Amino acid sequence: MKLYTKCPSCKSDFNLTKTYNTRPDLIADKGEYFNLNCSKCGTANEYHANDIKAKESYFTNFLGTILGLLVILITTKLMWNQGIISNVGLIIGGSIIAASNYSSLTSNVNAFNRYRATRVPKQNINK
Ligand SMILES: [Zn+2]
Structure with a gap:
């Protein structure tokens, strides 16, 4: 963030x-x-x-997306080598990608932007 x-x-x-x-x-x-x-x-x-x-700092999302893509590739390749065509890798990898982008978008950033301090007029602060 x-x-x-x-x-x-x-x-x-x-x-x-x-x-x-x-x-x-x-x-x-x-x-x-x-x-x-x-x-x-x-x-x-x-x-x-x-x-x-x-x-959101895009770097964090980027890492999650890369990780998810790796999981898709590796899992699909392993399954493929065993003669199984499966979308397990796609599901797991896809959820990693979704989670890394979704969680960061909803958590701290939203909380920070939603919260507003009660604005105290500046001239009254030091009285
Ligand atoms: Zn400037």
């Missing part, structure tokens, strides 16, 4: 250097308001914790 936000200066998305599993973790570490330097244009801007969004 990666956390990113949109830079108001150059309008491009950039990733946070640190990743938190939940928005409260992010707030506990950085506070509700914090400054971030855009990795694209270098401009420092102030962000609210709710401005941060989570997305």
